[in-house]
Amino acid sequence: MFDFCLDRKNMVRKLKASQACPTLTKDAISQLPNDLTCQILSLLSTKEAVKTSVLSTRWRHLWLSLPCLELKSREFLDLKNFTSFGDRFFDSTRVSCIQEVKLTIHKKDVSDGYFLTSWFDAAVKRKIQHLHVGSYSYADRRFNKMPQRVYNCETLVTLSDAEFVSLPSLKTMHLEYIEFPNEATFETLVLCSPVLECLKIVVASDDEKVFRVHSRSLKRLTFERVSPFLFDSAGVVIDAPRLCFLSINDNISKSVIIHKLESNAVLQMSLLGIVCLEEFDDEFFDDIYEVIVSSKISNIHKFLHGISMARSMKICRGTLKIMCHYSKLEPFPQFSNMSYLDITLYPRDFKWLPAFLESFPNLKYLALVMVCDDRKGGFSEDIDQVSFSSVPECLLSSLEFVELIAPVQYDVELKLVKYLLKNSAVLEKLILRLASYNSRRDYMLKKLLKIPRVSTKCKVVIL
Secondary structure, eight states, X not given: OOOOOOOXXXXXXXXXXXXXXXXXTTOTGGGSOHHXXXXXXXXSOHXXXXXXXXXXTTTTTGGGGOSEEEEEGXXXXXXXXXXXXXXXXXXXXXXXXXXXXXXXXXXXXXXXOTTHHHHHHHHHHTTOOEEEEEEXXXXXXXXXXXXXXXXTOSSOOEEESOOOSOOTTOOEEEEESOOOSSHHHHHHHHHTOTTOOEEEEEOOTTOOOEEEEEOSSOOEEEEXXXXXXXXXXXXXXXXXXXXXXXXXXXXXXXXXXXXXXXXXXXXXXXXXXXXXXXXXXXXXXXXXXXXXXXXXXHHHHHHHHHHTTOSEEEEOHHHHHHHHHHHHHSOOOOOTTOOEEEEEEOGGGGGGHHHHXXXXXXXXXXXXXXXXXXXXXXXXXXXXXXXXOOXXXXXXXXXXXXXXXXXXXXXXXXXXHHHHHHHOTTOOEEEEOBOSSHHHHHHHHHHHHTOOOSOTTOEEEEO
16 A cells, blocks of 8 residues: 655646646656545545546546545535436446545535435445535435445445445444434334444434444443423433443433443533523522432432442533432442543532542542533632541542633632542542633632642642
């Protein structure tokens, strides 16, 4: 294999010069075989590569054998010119292989997608490896119906925006706003991808299906479904024993069930109706959470036990609240394998922190994102309500690093810093940021320096 790092303008300039000057007709590039020349041309944009066809008779049709093509309908005068160009490139009689195609179709050019069938058939015949299909509009999904041959393509490694059947070589799949006719279609698509490793699913806000992911090869899964509406039937089921990264942003599913998870998995979670609840005042807000947790106690139990072997976890404020309310009703599982925890919370959530951290006895790194509640005019009035009644095991024996992501600006935040420094016996480093304006920064710094530390080797790093 050859690696080329070429300046596009210089290369085209030299090619033109070789045709203009007889003494340069035998330049190095002109002596290269067609396959290698096409690899070089693939470093150019599609538009620039096609321009080289004017250089000589030999170059006239060379662009038609490019291994990679990026095609955008909006770069053509009209649909007729766009389809004519595509028909020339996607010629099924040509023997050269296609490595990658990126096809983006503007909404006004979608029509019924009649031209796509022949293009995709030709791409499969020419052993395509990477296929990306997109639209400038989420709403128009008419061209997402791909020919059956695409799903049976044995050479396909990457597929973005598609629908269904046998993909023996597919390792990466991105499905965004795809409208599956039923739940079984999606389930079959995953099952028929035996070497699939990376899966991203972005679901339309009005899609209330249960998405079932059963895979023995899957390593990374991202699932997004956000809506202002709640659906009783919506859900997610994950059975992927090799899964090492899971990101879920889903505020409508009634249940999220995880059967198996890799012991060192990394989790990012935002779950259970948070978007709808942030507008309520404190008392009613907590009451609503109690109702949600009580109604979903069985599903939450299954979910928590399914992720309890994870190594790293990042959770939003609403997910933290759900977990804390659950712990009042049922014993919270132990996350003994967890070494990294990232939590977003309000000052009034500090009261939950000691009890919550009891479930992470071997935690080494704690990252806290403290969010200012503008409805309360900042943090100042919460300080008298914040108290820490206990010290979790991880502070006494395992917690080595703490990072406060947001700037420390108020006394209530400083109260949390004091609690951590006074009780973290093996803490090695606490990283924090101070307010940018001078008067407040100086005030916080003076108070910070007076806080005693139980760990003699602890360093406080101020950014």
